[in-house]
Amino acid sequence: LCFADVVLLIGCRAMEDYAVAGLKIREALKKGAKLVVINPEPSYLDEEAVKVIRPENSVEFLKALLKALIEEGFTVGAAKAEGFERMKESLSGVTVPEDIREIACIYGQAKNALVVFDHERMTKDAERLIASVAVVSGHIGRPRNGIIMLRGKNNAQGLVDMGVSVQAEEVVNLIEQGKVKGAFIFGEDPAGAEPALAEALKKLEFLAVQDLFLTDTARLADVVLPLAAFSESRGSYTSCERRVQWFERAIPP
Numbered sequence: 001l002c003f004a005d006v007v008l009l010i011g012c013r014a015m016e017d018y019a020v021a022g023l024k025i026r027e028a029l030k031k032g033a034k035l036v037v038i039n040p041e042p043s044y045l046d047e048e049a050v051k052v053i054r055p056e057n058s059v060e061f062l063k064a065l066l067k068a069l070i071e072e073g074f075t076v077g078a079a080k081a082e083g084f085e086r087m088k089e090s091l092s093g094v095t096v097p098e099d100i101r102e103i104a105c106i107y108g109q110a111k112n113a114l115v116v117f118d119h120e121r122m123t124k125d126a127e128r129l130i131a132s133v134a135v136v137s138g139h140i141g142r143p144r145n146g147i148i149m150l151r152g153k154n155n156a157q158g159l160v161d162m163g164v165s166v167q168a169e170e171v172v173n174l175i176e177q178g179k180v181k182g183a184f185i186f187g188e189d190p191a192g193a194e195p196a197l198a199e200a201l202k203k204l205e206f207l208a209v210q211d212l213f214l215t216d217t218a219r220l221a222d223v224v225l226p227l228a229a230f231s232e233s234r235g236s237y238t239s240c241e242r243r244v245q246w247f248e249r250a251i252p253p
Helices: 019-030 044-048 058-071 084-090 098-109 124-137 156-161 168-176 195-201 216-220
Strands: 006-010 034-038 051-053 113-118 146-150 182-186 206-211 223-226 235-238 244-247
Touching (some): 006 098, 019 044, 034 098, 058 124, 124 146, 156 235, 195 216, 206 216
Parallel strands (some): 006 034, 006 113, 034 051
Antiparallel strands (some): 235 244
């Protein structure tokens, strides 16, 4: 992140919500990088950006950006993009405003470019379009290029790298359909966060919970197991930049 030439910050208030990422963006700016902010809300980094756009709809904005990249010839990765022609056809009715075309040129012409976005604020459709933007333009799969998805929970990237990628809504649907009959939940309290999830968990034949506290979810469980706190554990955290940071146990569990 510190060595990118261009950073597209989409739907993210980096300094306010992800200070470490925000400071790294500022470090890149000190080295001459260009920042483009695409966010309906104002943020601290707006004044340091070369361009700020406040789109009402991130999906429509990203469709226009993708079409602009194609029209301007920034399609280095198109040959590797599965279904590129079909996707190109689907954008035929999209109008590209000049300010979005300008952003496409800034991003497309950069040697090293990153898209940084807030997972908590983006829809699945928007995330897929961000992936398409990076793949089509060729800004992915090499150092100092790609996508950085910022998440609110610690070590969320580590869970994704382990293969945990199913969304909560999908799990609830599977429980409702009777396709998931048991669950092991550790370190999370879905029942406390969302009453609808509590109702779904009650339909399980078996529920085990491992946590530090007797949460609302733990109260629904058939079995509750103790969980070690971060200071009682040893292991690794993976940052959104894919940096694996090892930590040692500080106190015995």
